[in-house]
Amino acid sequence: MKLSPYEKLPSEAARELRVVETFFRTRYPDVKLYLVGGAVRDMVMGRDAYDLDIECFGIEPEPFDEAMRQLGVKGVGKSFFVYKYGSHIDIALPRIERKVGEGHRGFAVSLARDTKEASRRRDFTMNALMLDLQTGEVVDHWGGLEDIRRRLIRVVDAGKFVEDSLRVLRAMQFSARLKFRIEPKSRDLMRSMALDDLTPERVFWEFEKMFNAPWLHYGLFAMLDLRIGEKLMNLTADRAQFIRMARHMAKARRLEEGAMRPYYFLFILSSDLKRSALRLCEAIHTPNIYKKILVFQKRVPRRITDRFLGGLALRFALRQWLGIYADDVYARCRRLGIYHHPFDPGIRPAQLLEEGYSGKALGEELRRRQLDAVRRQFARD
Template sequence: MPTIKPFPNFFAPTNANTLQNIQTVTDYLKKHYGAKCYVVGGAVRDRLLGRECNDYDIECFGISVEDFESAMHYLGAQGVGKSFFVYKYRDIDFSLPRIEKKTGVGHKGFEVSLARDEKEASRRRDFTINTLMYDIENEEIADFWRGLEDLQNKVLRVVDKDSFIEDSLRVLRAMQFAARLGFKVDEATCRLCQSIKLEDLPKERIFKEFEKMFGASYLHYGLYYLFALSIAKKLFNESMDKRTFIGLSRLLQKSKKNFVDKLRPYYFLFICRSYFQTDINEILGRLGAPGSYYKKVANAALPLEVSPSFVATQALKEGIVEYVGNYHPDVIRLAKEMDVWDKPFNRGITPAQLMEEGFSGKALGEELERRTAQTIKELKEK
């Protein structure tokens, strides 16, 4: 029997349109087919943590495949994966409970079939905190796998060892969940993750999980489990001694208060790059990172000593607010003193002024560079 936790205000923060869409489908399924519907997965976890939740997945029990598909077609829902019994109504996923069995290599090598009950359906999930189910009709949480306890203790724990190892992506999910939630991975789960090979993962799937980690609130957790779960070793052939880890971890924690939201995806790699033995371009390549990461992370740098001329050079085209090294206290101070935080550095001359002096074409560009260099040189000499 599951542990039951009443939760009558589960949908209180939910957008009115979203709630209406949920009720339209669940009421119809209950009235015409006697189906029982649950909110499952991350939405339940996040509501219990008091986090914002805009993405609902709903599983429907006690209804046949044929009746479910008939109901979805009647309601105008769109199928997004017939073999997975998933339909999308407006922005909400409705599905039948399923179990998955590994039948081949890679993330598509699974055989899918219907689950018999709630416990069997929830067993396929990765961590106990993601197995929690919200019973919409009875307004209560059903917990079959100690998920409420692990949520309270801030622990990531494997639900089922055999199903977990069938999807190697779950090792990366452990890292990014730890970084996003500030949770610890329990010892048995750590050992299990360390034993799983990652060679079957395509770059696009790897990058999606890393991207979630890069934007997380607890980057030092992400750093720790990047190494503790052997991810860095397997993907980049990287290792890190304890002293280096402690120093880098403290730097990540200290710096995050200065992060600018739109650059948040880039700070982790920018800060860590000088601590890695592998060239940052090679790391980005193995991750399958998009071009913006090369521009923001690989093509930028932070010197040991930050000078006015360095800040001016970084702010020639746009303000320091666009430079990923802008978390550094000296960069912040100088940028504000020089009034280049959110505006370009004043070169002391404009192209229009040079045109008035008779410059044009290639000569104009060369003279602009010369005058700019002179202005920056004068900063060095002050």
């Protein structure tokens, strides 16, 4: 299979790639450049690619570092620098990683001499594809092209895979982002892996990618099937509960307000399983903004009346309520005029001040009259 990377790149990324290619072609013609990782996967799938990882074969570390100095870029990392060029490109030597210590930094790194050796360290076959930038040929040592065709997430090398438990969470978020299933042997391997060595930051990063993905219900299935929810959140669900949540997540994606997108997954878990949203947030180490938004939200009640919706609309326009997916709530809110705008009961604190209310009594009377207005306006249940 042949690809032209430039067909799927934004203009700035394409410009940066041409500069890098021209630099090596003119100054280091014996060096072979390969585009690797997720960008190749996305190009094969017909998706736009934004972040490009390039590996340089046929050059030793010291000459490579000198080449990077000539290119005018700086490296990041303690060994086997990854060099960042512009806003879109990382340039590195191909490497072999071997687990020697605890955590995601406990790896010994050495130079890989061929493409198969270099690609073995990748997590999934779809991410182990390599694109020869000189010929346009896609190098596929592990059956990644066929797995993409079958929409399948499959582990490259079981021995390498278990060295980093974060890869289990990556399978979950890839499933939600790409609408891929997880291959059974890979699923069994991931189920067997402990997740208690992950740092809070790494856990949330992967969940955040899932929260913003288009197919939340695929991520939900992977989270439950791989026992991620059980291990990190003490959370399980039976078949009926899963089907209910999956339907809600699929519907939420069709109706959501973009700004609220990251919060639907945890809201639906909390609402449908009657779990504390705050504790779910704490379990996966979300930023405080998640806690503030989710604690402020009202769960979906068993029976949703117009009066309930009107009372909720005293606080905000209901396009901001995460329960908008439930039943026919979306259509009802639009009909009631409280989807784009909160409900205004027409009662002002100044009016109550003139009547002699103050302090706590003012707040209580204001709330009472607001609720009376809700009852009158939304009497139909």
